[in-house]
Amino acid sequence: xxxxxxxxxxxxxxxxxxxxxxxxxxxxxxxxxxxxxxxxxxxxxxxxxxxxxxxxxxxxxxxxxxxxxxxxxxxxxxxxxxxxxxxxxxxxxxxxxxxxxxxxxxxxxxxxxxxxxxxxxxxxxxxxxxxxxxxxxxxxxxxxxxxxxxxxxxxxxxxxxxxxxxxxxxxxxxxxxxxxxxxxxxxxxxxxxxxxxxxxxxxxxxxxxxxxxxxxxxxxxxxxxxxxxxxxxxxxxxxxxxxxxxxxxxxxxxxxxxxxxxxxxxxxxxxxxxxxxxxxxxxxxxxxxxxxxxxxxxxxxxxxxxxxxxxxxxxxxxxxxxxxxxxxxxxxxxxxxxxxxxxxxxxxxxxxxxxxxxxxxxxxxxxxxxxxxxxxxxxxxxxxxxxxxx
Numbered sequence: 001x002x003x004x005x006x007x008x009x010x011x012x013x014x015x016x017x018x019x020x021x022x023x024x025x026x027x028x029x030x031x032x033x034x035x036x037x038x039x040x041x042x043x044x045x046x047x048x049x050x051x052x053x054x055x056x057x058x059x060x061x062x063x064x065x066x067x068x069x070x071x072x073x074x075x076x077x078x079x080x081x082x083x084x085x086x087x088x089x090x091x092x093x094x095x096x097x098x099x100x101x102x103x104x105x106x107x108x109x110x111x112x113x114x115x116x117x118x119x120x121x122x123x124x125x126x127x128x129x130x131x132x133x134x135x136x137x138x139x140x141x142x143x144x145x146x147x148x149x150x151x152x153x154x155x156x157x158x159x160x161x162x163x164x165x166x167x168x169x170x171x172x173x174x175x176x177x178x179x180x181x182x183x184x185x186x187x188x189x190x191x192x193x194x195x196x197x198x199x200x201x202x203x204x205x206x207x208x209x210x211x212x213x214x215x216x217x218x219x220x221x222x223x224x225x226x227x228x229x230x231x232x233x234x235x236x237x238x239x240x241x242x243x244x245x246x247x248x249x250x251x252x253x254x255x256x257x258x259x260x261x262x263x264x265x266x267x268x269x270x271x272x273x274x275x276x277x278x279x280x281x282x283x284x285x286x287x288x289x290x291x292x293x294x295x296x297x298x299x300x301x302x303x304x305x306x307x308x309x310x311x312x313x314x315x316x317x318x319x320x321x322x323x324x325x326x327x328x329x330x331x332x333x334x335x336x337x338x339x340x341x342x343x344x345x346x347x348x349x350x351x352x353x354x355x356x357x358x359x360x361x362x363x364x365x366x367x368x369x370x371x372x373x374x375x376x377x378x379x380x381x382x383x384x385x386x387x388x389x390x
Contacts, residue, residue: 002034002073004120005387008130010151013037013068013077016052016260016283017235019151019317020181020207020379021126027380030071036117037077041102041129043084052260052283080105080112084129090161099163103132113140120144122387125175127154131167138174145390148175149205152311153185155192172196176390179205179383184314184337205383207317208376210290214324218291223279226254228360230330231296233258233289234318238302239332240267245349246356247278253356255300258284258292294325298359302332302352315341320374323367328359342367 005028009021021037029035039062046054062079084102085093093101103109113136117123123137127150138146154160154168172178172189178201180186186204190197224231230253232238240263247255247270257263260283263271271280284292293299299322312335319341322329331338331345332352338345342365346352372378 002032003028004034004036004117005122005124006036006038006117006120007124007126008038008040008133009126010039010053010128010130011037012039012053012058012062013066013075016286018286020149021124022286023208023376023380024124024149024383025075026070027384029068029073029075031384032072034073035070035075036120037075038130039077039079040133041084042079042081043102044081044106045084045086046081051262078116080107080109095162098161099132102129102163109136110140113137117141122147122390124149124387125171127151127168129164131164131171134167134171145176145387146171146174147177147179147387147390148172149179150185151181152313153180153188153192156188156310156312158310169193173199173201175201177386178202179386181205181207182314184312184335188312203386205379205386206315206374207320208374208379209317209320209324209371211324211371211375213290214293214321216290216294218294220295221288221292223256223258223281224292224295227297228253229256229295229297230254230300230356231256231258231292231298232300232302232318233284233292233321234301235260237261237304239304240264242305242332242349242352243267243302244270244278246353247276249349250353250357251277253277253353255279256292256296257281289321290325293321293327296327297363298330298356299325299327300330300332300356301334303334305333308334319343320371323365323369324371326364326366328362328365330355330359341369 007021007025011017025035025037042059042062046059047056049055062077065076065078068075082102082105090098122145124147148171154164243255244267255278258281271278301318329343331343333347334345346355
């Protein structure tokens with residue numbers, strides 16, 4: 001019988017938003033494991049949604065399960081739908097009711113978990129509603145190893161439901177292994193739970209970059225066949241209004257925003273101008289990201305104002321990709337820690353434009369940082385070895 005592992009994740013396997021869980025799952029599949037990519041949450045109301053992650057087709061396909069052959073192993077992407085309510089509606093119900101609905105399905109949850117994951121020896125949790133399955137899985141699979149790999153600790157999310165935060169605390173202190181993305185995340189967690197500084201189940205495992213992909217030469221995508229192209233590629237939302245203001249103030253710049261998040265009305269209206277210098281793409285294939293990054297003149301990261309004060313992300317994939325491609329980077333509203341990576345963030349539109357125009361005069365940047373240690377091949381091997389040695 002093959003070794004079996006479950007990744008409980010926010011993502012779909014086929015997704016414009018690919019993160020570390022895709023890399024880790026692929027590593028296990030390549031080594032011959034039977035991998036389950038358990039996409040949660042996918043509530044029943046997804047049937048009436050029409051975004052990249054939640055829609056009727058995704059719900060139907062993942063309810064049946066989608067099979068993939070990867071390396072020596074295989075991967076099944078599946079879901080278990082629940083009666084969780086859309087964001088706004090949750091406010092009308094108590095925490096207890098919301099927790100009940102988010103854990104309740106037309107299917108028998110215990111039977112689903114026992115049938116689908118029979119023989120599984122490892123469960124890897126992401127920082128989302130998947131945490132609601134933690135106690136149940138501990139009970140149903142008492143010999144399985146539990147690993148927690150939060151992309152963003154839930155405790156720092158002011159909009160997170162109390163019951164999710166409570167479940168995260170349980171897994172933080174009781175998982176067999178916790179892999180935090182960076183020291184910033186460790187500081188965030190210990191800021192909430194001082195006693196976690198003494199924890200012996202925690203290690204740091206950074207996010208990575210495909211070094212080889214960002215050092216190759218590609219044909220230029222149509223969207224970047226302009227002068228002075230400024231590119232943002234990312235799954236997180238940005239300061240849409242600031243980007244509109246910057247585009248309006250400096251018409252010789254061409255802003256290309258690639259993001260599955262829906263822009264606000266101000267941004268959409270500006271992109272509809274006949275002679276616009278602001279272009280929006282609602283997502284590209286993950287395999288196309290290197291082609292975009294390497295062909296941009298400047299990579300920009302226009303975060304929402306002060307988001308970095310509540311979301312202590314540390315160095316993210318967006319920066320690592322641009323660094324690997326030796327592209328100049330202009331970061332807006334991010335932490336001073338970026339100076340350690342030779343990236344100096346700015347905090348207003350004027351400085352944003354000044355920094356962009358300076359960057360355009362230095363198209364190649366050799367960053368004094370050891371990116372080789374952040375290559376995904378190194379990190380996924382470390383992840384694999386740490387788990388099989390539990």
